[in-house]
Amino acid sequence: QKEVEQNSGPLSVPEGAIASLNCTYSDRGSQSFFWYRQYSGKSPELIMSIYSNGDKEDGRFTAQLNKASQYVSLLIRDSQPSDSATYLCAVNSGGFKTIFGAGTRLFVKA
C-alpha cells in the first residue's frame, strides 16, 4: 500500500527562524509532489508543487525533492506566526489518486 509519512509534530520554531518540514513516501513511481497548508478548521490550500529532483523556490517557501531517497521537504524562511498551521505532504503516482500524509503541525512563536 502506498504511504506518505510525516512527523506529526508539533514543530515549534521562533519567529524569523527557518522551519523544516519533512516527508517520505513509499512508491518509487511517484511523479508529482505537493505541499498544502491547513489552518485549524479550514480546508487545505496548495502552496507548492514539485515534479523533478532539486529545489524549487517561491517567496519564503522552498520545496526540495530527492527521488532516490524518496524524500520531499518544505523549508519556510523567516517564519511568521501566521505560518502556524498543519502542513500536508501529498504524492501522486500518475492517475487520479493522490496520497496525503497526516500532516505536521507547525507553531511559530512570536
Place this chain on the structure above:
Amino acid sequence: SQTIHQWPATLVQPVGSPLSLECTVEGTSNPNLYWYRQAAGRGLQLLFYSVGIGQISSEVPQNLSASRPQDRQFILSSKKLLLSDSGFYLCAWSVGGINEQFFGPGTRLTVL
C-alpha cells in the same frame, strides 16, 4: 478565476438519517472532481473521484455514494448515516493531467 463552493458548512445529523452534500465549481470546464473525508488528526481519505458527467470512481467501499449530474456539480449522498461517517468532507477539483488539486471550504459533519 476558479471558485469552488460547498454547502452546508456544518451539519449535525442523527444516526440513520440521509445525507446530501453538494459541491459546485465555477470558472473551469470539464474539471476532475473529488470527495475526501478528513477525520480528526488524520490525513485525507479519497472517497470518490469523477472525470466527467455520470462517471464516478469509488475508492473506499462504504455506505456513501456520489453523483455528478452536471459538469461542475458533484454530490455526496448516504441513505443512512453511521457514527463513523462523522468528519470534515472536502470537495476538490483539478484540470487535465495536472494533479494539482484545489479544495473547497468543506462541510463539517457530526453524526450523533
